[in-house]
Amino acid sequence: MPTTLTAPNPVELADTDQRAAAFRAPPHNIEAEKALLGAVLINNRAFETVSEFLRPEHFVLGTHSRIFGACARLIERGQIADTVTLKRYFEQDETLAEIGGPAYLNDLAMSAVTVINAGEYGRLVYDLHLKRELINLGEDVVNRAYGGEVDETAPLQIEAAEQRLYDLATTGEYEGGFEPFKESVLKAIEMAEAAHKRDGGLAGVATGLTDLDKILGGLHRSDLIILAGRPSMGKTALATNIAYNAAYTHDQTKGAEGAVVGFFSLEMSAEQLASRILSEQTDISSDRMRKGELSNEEFTRLVMASQELHRIPVFIDDTPALTVSALRTRARRLKRQHNLGLIVIDYLQLVNASSTSRNDGRVQEVSEITRGLKTLAKELDVPVLALSQLSRAVEQRDNKRPQLSDLRESGSIEQDSDVVMFIFREEYYLERDRPVPHANEKDDHFHDRQERWERRCEAVRNIAEVITAKQRHGPIGDIRLMFQGAFTRFANLDRNHQPDR
Numbered sequence: 001m002p003t004t005l006t007a008p009n010p011v012e013l014a015d016t017d018q019r020a021a022a023f024r025a026p027p028h029n030i031e032a033e034k035a036l037l038g039a040v041l042i043n044n045r046a047f048e049t050v051s052e053f054l055r056p057e058h059f060v061l062g063t064h065s066r067i068f069g070a071c072a073r074l075i076e077r078g079q080i081a082d083t084v085t086l087k088r089y090f091e092q093d094e095t096l097a098e099i100g101g102p103a104y105l106n107d108l109a110m111s112a113v114t115v116i117n118a119g120e121y122g123r124l125v126y127d128l129h130l131k132r133e134l135i136n137l138g139e140d141v142v143n144r145a146y147g148g149e150v151d152e153t154a155p156l157q158i159e160a161a162e163q164r165l166y167d168l169a170t171t172g173e174y175e176g177g178f179e180p181f182k183e184s185v186l187k188a189i190e191m192a193e194a195a196h197k198r199d200g201g202l203a204g205v206a207t208g209l210t211d212l213d214k215i216l217g218g219l220h221r222s223d224l225i226i227l228a229g230r231p232s233m234g235k236t237a238l239a240t241n242i243a244y245n246a247a248y249t250h251d252q253t254k255g256a257e258g259a260v261v262g263f264f265s266l267e268m269s270a271e272q273l274a275s276r277i278l279s280e281q282t283d284i285s286s287d288r289m290r291k292g293e294l295s296n297e298e299f300t301r302l303v304m305a306s307q308e309l310h311r312i313p314v315f316i317d318d319t320p321a322l323t324v325s326a327l328r329t330r331a332r333r334l335k336r337q338h339n340l341g342l343i344v345i346d347y348l349q350l351v352n353a354s355s356t357s358r359n360d361g362r363v364q365e366v367s368e369i370t371r372g373l374k375t376l377a378k379e380l381d382v383p384v385l386a387l388s389q390l391s392r393a394v395e396q397r398d399n400k401r402p403q404l405s406d407l408r409e410s411g412s413i414e415q416d417s418d419v420v421m422f423i424f425r426e427e428y429y430l431e432r433d434r435p436v437p438h439a440n441e442k443d444d445h446f447h448d449r450q451e452r453w454e455r456r457c458e459a460v461r462n463i464a465e466v467i468t469a470k471q472r473h474g475p476i477g478d479i480r481l482m483f484q485g486a487f488t489r490f491a492n493l494d495r496n497h498q499p500d501r
Helices: 010-022 030-042 045-050 062-076 083-092 101-110 115-146 154-170 181-197 210-216 235-253 270-282 286-291 296-309 324-338 362-380 392-396 410-416 426-431 443-460
Strands: 224-229 260-265 314-317 340-346 384-389 419-424 463-471 477-484 489-492
Touching: 030 045, 030 062, 030 101, 030 115, 045 062, 045 115, 062 083, 062 101, 083 101, 115 154, 154 324, 210 463, 210 477, 224 235, 224 362, 235 260, 235 270, 235 314, 235 340, 235 384, 235 489, 260 270, 260 324, 270 286, 270 296, 270 314, 314 324, 324 340, 324 362, 340 362, 362 384, 362 410, 426 443, 426 463
Parallel strands: 224 384, 224 419, 260 314, 260 340, 340 384
Antiparallel strands: 419 463, 463 477, 477 489
16 A cells, blocks of 8 residues: 655744754864863963953853963963872862862863864864854843843844843954054054145044134044033034035045044934924025925925935934943944944933942943944044033123033033033123113113123124134144034135125
């Protein structure tokens, strides 16, 4: 009688695969671990080839982990780590039997590889450790995704997983450490050569504002730049102008002096920022754009400008209350996908720190944020321009010009930053200090006061100052810019002509 063959049940196959997966042993190589430990015991120079990246916890066997840890402690004390000294070490600790006794130490020594091969074996042990950690991470991601916590949304879990993946990829890297001074000097010469070849002589990302570029030399890679000011001074407008100029220059010059810009807008929406850039480029008030008070000609000009702006490499993230960790994750992703060259954050006080630092007070929280932003600048090798609010102390003084002590939680912000700039518009304060007649004041005396006020207003109309109060690698000083509030635009100030009114 012929045998009838039936197709396997897909559900049964899946169950079989799951059972097989459950019995799979994590990646490991006991022989490689023994060969490496044997090499260290025979010649302690083998330890030097792996000590930068290999740790005791990277071994799969607890016995090997303890032996490698003991070797590390002995060698770091300047002692020899071999079968004799390790035997005494574990006898004093009364744990010699737990590692297999002297016989196992001798067995390790017999498994030794040469010092030349020790580095390769160490990298193999470390690579297998990373794979085991990846498996643990994957299982944790699956379990958290199955979890029913209301606060843990899918995007938050994805960001947490990305953060853990990045930490796993960078923790214990063995590419770091000391580099010869010759290499550092060559890098400095390359940077100077790149600046020398540019017409503007800039070593960093161009802001598009001539006087500001002169005093800063552009926005330098790995720098944390703070732009601070009181509300209504134009912080966001100046940051938006710099971001647009950098991205436009990058598009026009294929990267020279410009940059791909990542703009984290924690206060304004992406549409509001885009409206500001459109207003700046078309000379059409963003207020009139919102109210729909545009003529047909102006609307046509707006549409044409928007088509030109499509290719400008500016990426806006308007997610509110981002944490430093989430901000880093998104910036790394943009760096990987689009070669990010400049990060703008509007503004620093709206960034959230970790939950642990929130319990330690606002100063500690801001300290963590500024350290995180400085680390991000160095890690991605890009300038980070972070906006910051100033304390109300400015308003209490007769002289409203800001200074470093006016920074909120100024200690950490001033300490961690490479450049601190303040934006100041005297016109703003003068307009709110319009003279009013006093009781029993003579008319001619009031008119004199009013004329003096008008002359002062005229002298500073449409003028903004950027005060560079701190710069690690350059001079401090003040520069003046033209500011057109209707179009939220900063521009170079023509000293030979009065600014537009």
